[in-house]
Amino acid sequence: MTAQPAGIADAIKITDLVKQFGAFTAVDHVDIAVPKGAFLVLVGPSGCGKSTLLRMLAGLDEPSAGEISFLGNTVSSGTGGVVADPRQRNAGLVFQSYALWPHMTVANNISWPLKVAKWSKADRDARVNEVLALLGISALRDRYPAEISGGQQQRVAIARTIAPKPSILLFDEPLSNLDAKLRIEMRSELMRIHRATGATSVYVTHDQVEAMTMATHVAVLNIGRVEQFGAPIDLLREPATTFVATFLGTPPANLLPVVRRGAELIYGDLPLADAAIAGNLDSAQLLFRAQDIGIGRVEGRPSLAATFSEAAPIAGQTMVTAMVGDVRITGMVDGYFHAMPGDPIELSFLRDPDAVFTTGGERVAR
Numbered sequence: 603m604t605a606q607p608a609g610i611a612d613a614i615k616i617t618d619l620v621k622q623f624g625a626f627t628a629v630d631h632v633d634i635a636v637p638k639g640a641f642l643v644l645v646g647p648s649g650c651g652k653s654t655l656l657r658m659l660a661g662l663d664e665p666s667a668g669e670i671s672f673l674g675n676t677v678s679s680g681t682g683g684v685v686a687d688p689r690q691r692n693a694g695l696v697f698q699s700y701a702l703w704p705h706m707t708v709a710n711n712i713s714w715p716l717k718v719a720k721w722s723k724a725d726r727d728a729r730v731n732e733v734l735a736l737l738g739i740s741a742l743r744d745r746y747p748a749e750i751s752g753g754q755q756q757r758v759a760i761a762r763t764i765a766p767k768p769s770i771l772l773f774d775e776p777l778s779n780l781d782a783k784l785r786i787e788m789r790s791e792l793m794r795i796h797r798a799t800g801a802t803s804v805y806v807t808h809d810q811v812e813a814m815t816m817a818t819h820v821a822v823l824n825i826g827r828v829e830q831f832g833a834p835i836d837l838l839r840e841p842a843t844t845f846v847a848t849f850l851g852t853p854p855a856n857l858l859p860v861v862r863r864g865a866e867l868i869y870g871d872l873p874l875a876d877a878a879i880a881g882n883l884d885s886a887q888l889l890f891r892a893q894d895i896g897i898g899r900v901e902g903r904p905s906l907a908a909t910f911s912e913a914a915p916i917a918g919q920t921m922v923t924a925m926v927g928d929v930r931i932t933g934m935v936d937g938y939f940h941a942m943p944g945d946p947i948e949l950s951f952l953r954d955p956d957a958v959f960t961t962g963g964e965r966v967a968r
């Protein structure tokens with residue numbers, strides 16, 4: 603994953619990192635390494651440890667054990683604490699709250715960290731103009747934060763962070779306060795800025811669409827541990843666990859518990875696959891993508907009686923969710939589909955399962 607010529611240090615290397623709050627382990631033996639210029643997204647459900655990991659990268663929290671290094675230099679360690687303080691680690695942090703200084707103009711907000719870093723007035727002015735242009739906010743330079751919109755404030759906050767040219771950019775859910783349309787626009791903007799600065803970025807989000815769109819590398823976190831690390835497409839295609847398979851991807855993938863009966867794997871009474879795909883397991887979980895489940899009977903394919911739950915139109919198709927007992931199954935139909943909650947419908951398995959997992963959630967190699 604991080605293949606690069608020998609001797610070139612990873613831009614960010616996290617080794618066996620642990621963070622404990624009392625007896626509670628928030629970050630649990632995490633190992634991640636990314637090359638220079640990577641866009642690493644940390645994704646996972648609420649409370650999985652994303653922000654805690656980012657705060658350690660920023661130097662705001664000390665690790666309980668393990669090590670973080672930037673470009674080959676240790677910046678935090680379990681034994682040494684925060685070795686380089688936040689200002690010395692050449693990393694810029696963007697939070698979801700913009701925290702601009704209200705009494706300073708946009709230009710002065712951006713210029714301030716350069717002044718602190720003792721840049722000359724001429725260099726400061728040139729750099730402020732450069733980042734204002736990069737963020738498309740040159741016209742706002744003399745306004746105060748109260749005189750610009752939330753989206754514009756976020757741009758100013760980003761401009762202020764990138765102004766000192768940090769080699770590492772850290773983002774903690776920076777778009778979560780923006781409306782849906784602005785989020786999509788800012789997502790592309792952030793990717794453009796990432797490319798323009800050449801910085802290595804770490805981006806925290808619980809939004810898997812954001813993760814899959816922006817990342818060169820994704821780490822899926824679950825209760826403090828890295829469940830899987832890799833390129834977005836590899837995680838989608840080859841999820842290592844049921845957690846990753848159901849957390850990533852829209853619509854979500856379906857998992858059906860099955861047991862062996864003779865040469866078949868059955869769900870309830872319905873044969874769904876050849877038992878050979880589960881090796882010698884007597885019970886397993888089968889993964890079916892939503893696009894592989896259709897609505898209505900299909901000749902020659904297994905089908906199940908279900909209860910309609912909801913329908914959501916997406917790009918000319920409809921994502922249909924139905925319940926079979928207490929198992930939620932999502933399928934896709936072309937065009938629009940309408941039914942009342944509780945209506946009986948038929949679900950068909952159009953293709954063989956995409957993957958097989960143990961009952962514990964680990965992928966079975968095929």
Ligand SMILES: Nc1ncnc2c1ncn2[C@@H]1O[C@H](COP(=O)(O)OP(=O)(O)OP(=O)(O)O)[C@@H](O)[C@H]1O
Nearest residue numbers: 623626628646647648649650651652653654655808
């Ligand atoms: N200072 C603290 N003291 C005690 N527990 C903490 C502290 N900070 C975080 N935690 C706990 O550590 C776990 C991870 O928190 P963290 O904020 O890193 O999660 P997260 O993945 O960023 O969540 P969210 O998406 O909700 O922001 C949570 O269970 C949280 O309650």
